[in-house]
Amino acid sequence: MNGASKWGNLAQYDWTVMSPEFTILGVATLLSLLDLVMNKNSDRRILAWIGFIGILIAGYFVVQNTGQNVVSILNDMYRLDGFANAFKLIFLAGVAFVFLISINYVDEKKNVKYSGEYYYLMLMALLGAMMMASSADLITLFVGLELLSIASYILVGTRKNHIQSNESAFKYVISGGIASAVTLYGMSFIYGLTGSTNLYVMAERLSSVFQGGFDFLVYLSFFLMLVGLAFKISAVPYHMWAPDVYQGSPTPITAFLSVVSKAAGFAIILRIFLIIFGNLVNFDMTNGQQSSVLVDTLGLYIAIVAGASMIIGNTLAMRQVNIKRMMAYSGIAQAGYLLVPFATLTVLMFEQTIFYLVAYLLANMGAFAIIMLVNRDRQTEDVKSFAGLYHRAPWMAIAMTFFLLSLAGLPISAGFFGKFYIFMSTIVHSSYWLAGIMLATSVVSYFYYFGVIRQMYMRPGQTEAPLKVPFTVAAVVLVALAGTIAVGIMPDPVLQYIHHNFPLQQMFQASGQ
């Protein structure tokens, strides 16, 4: 194929596969234009609702696309498969929740001044995340990653007059830049070895390179990419930014980082590593046996990252007095749990990851909605701000209890089954030490999750005045609570939906086009 025919027939591509992305792009553009022409002092809440509707439409398009055969356009740069759809639904749901939480956060003019850009920046971040889920090329993957990252850096710093917000935005930019550089450095080796940026072409060519004596460079690039991408999911060893940034960001943005940004990190990690290293085999000359490099050699290192994240996240979370820092460490630990299926690489690995992400999305969004409400009311982010919440807003306290139980992995909650599901395959895979760490750190996590519960029910608060719950926050909490409990009792429909609509094998299939 020469260049002309490659790019000559842009019109022939099935552009409808990108309709969710176009919707988000269009709405983001619309919002930025509206923001421009709107009166400087007028209420920007309408922008949030337009954005929310746009997300729903995009979600509708994604659902339309699920269950279809693999389609790839732009010369295999952009793929639509089960993998991409699953992650896109999670991103869209996450951002929809964040929008609803934000509507009552941004209206306070002194906190976030430029509410218009708040919303369209978040849509751009969402677009970046969706690109990361769908890309099959290092270039587009990296563009998506940076689109998400740069939008996030700005969002973290939207509280312009807040010194902590500035500090955390600055920290985030610096460490994010380093992480991106490390990732790119790792990518450059693979590109150098294979001469292509397309993941599938790279996978084809890498075997011979690997056998040809360049295995060291392949391993090096793996480690560099793993370390760099660990940043996005806030896993050890690149987790140090999370507590500071989570603490400094506006709470809805913290929720965004902890769910959408993290899920996007998993999308890119799984996409890159599974495709590039998935078929790589180690050939043992002495006995003529083959072994999968990803499963037998690299899996151990992913497992170490997972184990370290669980241990460090959970133990350090116990010492936190600031609830957002605590949630940051909890998020580090959750990243560890989420890496376990990838480390063990069983047949069910993808379904487990998606199921766990759904459970995590529901619990974390609900929890952050309530955290935002309580912190703003008490004017402090101390865990003690939850004292006596039960007397002030009993339903919020009960909902928060369920979210924390879900994060801790106790029945009856979606988080329990998610953990059970992962734990089961860890035992199947005979990674007993990983299973052991999972359970031991889960018990450790009771300590801090129940610490919050203890504040809500057992400690007297400074005030007994009923807490005012805005409608949108109540809606988020209600949906998240209903989801957490329903999926906890009846995980079957979600399992079946994931199984039938998001088959991982599609990721390795050639497209129809």
Place this chain on the structure above:
Amino acid sequence: MANYFLIILTFSPLLGVLLLAFVPRSLPGTVKALGILATLVPLVLALMLYANFNSAAEGLQLVQQWNWINIPVGDQAIPINFEVGVDGLSMPLLVLTTVIATISAFAALTVNKRWKEFYILFLIVEMGMLGVFTSTNLFQFFIFFEFTIIPMFFMMGIWGYKDREKASMKFLLYNGVGSAIMLIVFVALFILMGTLNIEEIKQLLTSPMSPRNVPDMPGFIPEGLRLGLFLALLVAFAIKIPIVPFHTWMLKAYQEAHPAVIMISSGVLIKIGGYALIRMNAAFFPEWMNQLSTLIAVLGVINILYGAVLALVQDELKLMLAYSSVSHMGIVLLGLAAMNAEGFQGAIFQMVSHGLIAALMFYMVALIHERTGTSNIRELGGLAKSMPIISGILLTAMMASAGLPGMSGFISEFMSFVGLFGTKPIIAAIGALGIILTAVYLLRATLGATFGPIQQKHESLSDAQAIEVVPMVVLLSLVILIGIYPAVLSEPLQTTLQNIVPRIGG
């Protein structure tokens, strides 16, 4: 109706939860009345179960199963079912659960705040306990098990005495570790056996025809792995029972929690450990149970003597009762270690009997505490003058606990020791020392509280009200009923024990 009987029984406490949710919290009287009435529904159902139970039938009765979760693996799916059933082992414990729940609901009348939440949590715990005993599936067993832990955490932490929060945290973390270990074993068994059904796992593990028992067959489970699973389960349930040295959560909890909460815990919750030892350890790994029976017997003796000696030096009645529970749970272990039918019967009798007696004793102490503001022996004394009924029943309960003939405690200790003397006479002899110590510490505590000179401020205290006497009389009559007519309990047990535990002698 018969098809759904066990499901209705298990979830019947939720009816009360539902009704309570609609009662305004400003009506404490209605809330309390409803809370107590709600426990009567499962009680009646459990008694119906007892009445219709076929003692002669082997195996599980009223078995039902529903498809619950399907874990997709390729084109197939691994099903996790929701399965219920009842046999002679779980039936008495179901009845015990409902009886203790009703009595504890009475004891909860002294709860001084947030009655509505208390009774809601209380009923959820009851549902959890019933679910544990009706489950014939390990996954379901685990979920109901957790259902008892989380509400108990709230009940201990919100309603209780000064140091209640620490006690509830300790309870949660200890039991959390226990259930984590239990979950490892359950998942391992699920993977090795491909099923979570307790009966099927038992068949696969013990039947000589099963490929799991034939070396060189695919799926063969080596002895080492069996031992590991056995020990892990033992540790998990040791925390629950609790076996020394895993007992510290219990001391703290029993000292700080509200009496009604302790009554459920000592009456039923700690029995789950013993129940599971029979249902799983003994049934799944009979050889290891046999080989390690000396270890279990020694653990039992340690429990008995350690608990008794420490109970002897306690001035605090609640702490004395907590150590006494440790000691009495040792007898359950001795009965199990005997590895014969008498011993197992003794163990189950002791579980039921201790459940009734411990609930009664804690109830009495709660009444005393409520009136005098203390439960320290040194600050009490001579209560028989102002409270003759309470003192009298306390003395009777004490005698029952010490194992006086004619009461349930006697039968259970007698059978446990008879069983153990048959197989391990030396250990049994040492353990029997505990009986003497038990009598001493119980006498010391009871006499210290009820005899001697009375303190002036205690002279005009009121005796038990009619409504407070009802639970005492009910519990005492059950204790005496089992004591003089043990067949109420032993008859349903006979056939079941032979079925549950293969290869036990006698």
